[in-house]
Amino acid sequence: MAELDPIQPSLPPDQQEKLRELTAQSWNLELVISGAALFAVLQLPDLLDQAFDYFQYNVASVKGGGVQDLLPLLAYSMMKAMCYVLFLAFLTNFVMRAFWVGLVGLLAVYPSGIHYDRIPFSTPYTQKRMAAEMGPLDRYILRLDLRCNIVFAVAFLFVIFLIAVAGTYILVVLVSSIFRPMIPAEIRHILELISYAFFAVYLITSTVLSLPSIKAHPTGEKLHYKLTTAGKVLFWGMHVPFSFIINTFYSHLPYKKIVRAIGIFFLVFIAFIGVEVFSSLSRVDRRVSFDRRHLYTTRLDSLFSNPSSYDDQLADGEYVPTASIQSDVIRDPFIQVFIAYPKDLDTLLTKVAPKPIWSDTLSRAETRRRFAQWSHQQITNMMQIAVNDSVYRRPDLLFAQRGSQQQRGWKTVLIPSNLRTGKNTIRISLQPDSLAKPQAITTIPFWYVPDK
Incomplete structure (x- = not known):
C-alpha cells in the first residue's frame, strides 16, 4: 500500500486559486457569523434555564438526593459553561477581526505602513528597537489575519463539543429519568450491573490498546483504530467536521504544544463548570449560599x-x-x-x-x-x-x-x-x-x- 505524500496538493491548481480567493474574502463572513453567534449564544442560557426548570418539575419522576439529582444539574451546568466559553471565543474573534479591518483600512490610507525613523519624541535606539520588535504593518496584518482564522476555527470546535456534550447528557438524563422508573427494581439492578461491567471492560480494553507495544502490532493497531472511531457516535453527526478541524491542528502543532493547550483548556473548562455548578445550586435552591454567617440558617x-x-x-x-x-x-x-x-x-x-x-x-x-x-x-x-x-x-x-x-x-x-x-x-x-x-x-x- 503506497504511503500518502503530505506535500502532494489535494486540489488542481485552478481550484486552489479559487480556494485562495474565497479565503481572502472570508473575513466579512466571519464578522457576520461571529455577530450572529454572539446574539444566539446570549439567548441560550435563558432557554437552558427554562428547559431545566421544566425538566425538574414535569419530567424528573424521582428525586432522592443522589446521583439521580446530580446528573441533570451537571448536564445543565456544563451546557451553560459551554455557552459562556462560546461567547468568549466568538467575542474574541469578533474584536480581533474588527481590529484587523481597521488596520487594513489604515494600510489603504498609508500604503507604506510605519516609518519608524520618522516617529517623533523617540531616540534612534528606540526607533531601531521598535522596528525590530514590531516589524512592518503589512506583516502584522497578515499575522493577525492568521490568528483570527485560528480563533474562529477553535470557536467552532467549542460549538461541536457543546452539541456532543448536550446530546449525550440529554440522552442519559432522559433514559435515567423517564425509562428507568418504568423498569422493575430487580431487572433494573441487573441492567445497572451489566452496564457497569460493560463500562469497566471498555476502560480496560482502551487502556490496553493504548499501550505502545500493543499499537505496534498490526492486529492491535486495527483494534485500536476501531475502538477510537467507535466514539464517533457521541458526536451526533458532527464527527467529520470536528475531525477536520482538530486533525489540522494536530498535524501542524508540536506534541508539547498540543498537550499544553489541552491542559489549559481542561483547567479553564473545569473552573467554568465549578463556578456554574455553584451558581446553579443557588438558583435551584435559594437556601444554598457559600457566604456563610455564624448565626444564620435557612434549613428550617x-x-x-x-x-x-x-x-x-x-x-x-x-x-x-x-x-x-x-x-x-x-x-x-x-x-x-x-x-x-x-x-x-x-x-x-x-x-x-x-x-x-x-x-x-x-x-x-x-x-x-x-x-x-x-x-x-x-x-x-x-x-x-x-x-x-x-x-x-x-x-x-x-x-x-x-x-x-x-x-x-x-x-x-x-x-x-x-x-x-x-x-x-x-x-x-x-x-x-x-x-x-x-x-x-x-x-x-x-x-x-x-x-x-
Whole structure:
C-alpha cells in the first residue's frame, strides 16, 4: 500500500486559486457569523434555564438526593459553561477581526505602513528597537489575519463539543429519568450491573490498546483504530467536521504544544463548570449560599422567609418549588394557597392511590367525570393545611395551573378565624395513610396586618 505524500496538493491548481480567493474574502463572513453567534449564544442560557426548570418539575419522576439529582444539574451546568466559553471565543474573534479591518483600512490610507525613523519624541535606539520588535504593518496584518482564522476555527470546535456534550447528557438524563422508573427494581439492578461491567471492560480494553507495544502490532493497531472511531457516535453527526478541524491542528502543532493547550483548556473548562455548578445550586435552591454567617440558617422552613413561597415575589415564569401564598404580609382576612404538583410527587401518589378500573361500557365523558371526582377526593383526603394551631384536614382544593408556564397544582382559599396580628405560620402536609404520621411539605411564615 503506497504511503500518502503530505506535500502532494489535494486540489488542481485552478481550484486552489479559487480556494485562495474565497479565503481572502472570508473575513466579512466571519464578522457576520461571529455577530450572529454572539446574539444566539446570549439567548441560550435563558432557554437552558427554562428547559431545566421544566425538566425538574414535569419530567424528573424521582428525586432522592443522589446521583439521580446530580446528573441533570451537571448536564445543565456544563451546557451553560459551554455557552459562556462560546461567547468568549466568538467575542474574541469578533474584536480581533474588527481590529484587523481597521488596520487594513489604515494600510489603504498609508500604503507604506510605519516609518519608524520618522516617529517623533523617540531616540534612534528606540526607533531601531521598535522596528525590530514590531516589524512592518503589512506583516502584522497578515499575522493577525492568521490568528483570527485560528480563533474562529477553535470557536467552532467549542460549538461541536457543546452539541456532543448536550446530546449525550440529554440522552442519559432522559433514559435515567423517564425509562428507568418504568423498569422493575430487580431487572433494573441487573441492567445497572451489566452496564457497569460493560463500562469497566471498555476502560480496560482502551487502556490496553493504548499501550505502545500493543499499537505496534498490526492486529492491535486495527483494534485500536476501531475502538477510537467507535466514539464517533457521541458526536451526533458532527464527527467529520470536528475531525477536520482538530486533525489540522494536530498535524501542524508540536506534541508539547498540543498537550499544553489541552491542559489549559481542561483547567479553564473545569473552573467554568465549578463556578456554574455553584451558581446553579443557588438558583435551584435559594437556601444554598457559600457566604456563610455564624448565626444564620435557612434549613428550617418556619424560620426562613423564602421569596419562592410568596406570589408577589415570584418572577413571571418562575416555578413554585413546593407551595406559595399571596404575600409575606397579608392584610386580607383570607389566605390564597397554591400547592405545587411536581412529577416526583406524582410518583408517590401513584403508589398510594392506584387508579380504579371502571366499566368499559361507560362513555369517555363519564369516565373522565368519575376520574376527576375520584382524584379530587383522594387529594382532599390526603392533604392537610394548618394555620397556626387550626388544622384543615379536608381542604377544598381545586386543580389549577399557575403562571405563564402553566405550572400544575392545587389551589384553595382559607378564611381562618385564628389569625393574630403579627407573625403567623401555615403548614402543609401530606398524609397518605390515616394511621401514619403526616409528611411535612413546607411551612410558610407570614405576617398578618389587618386594614383598619
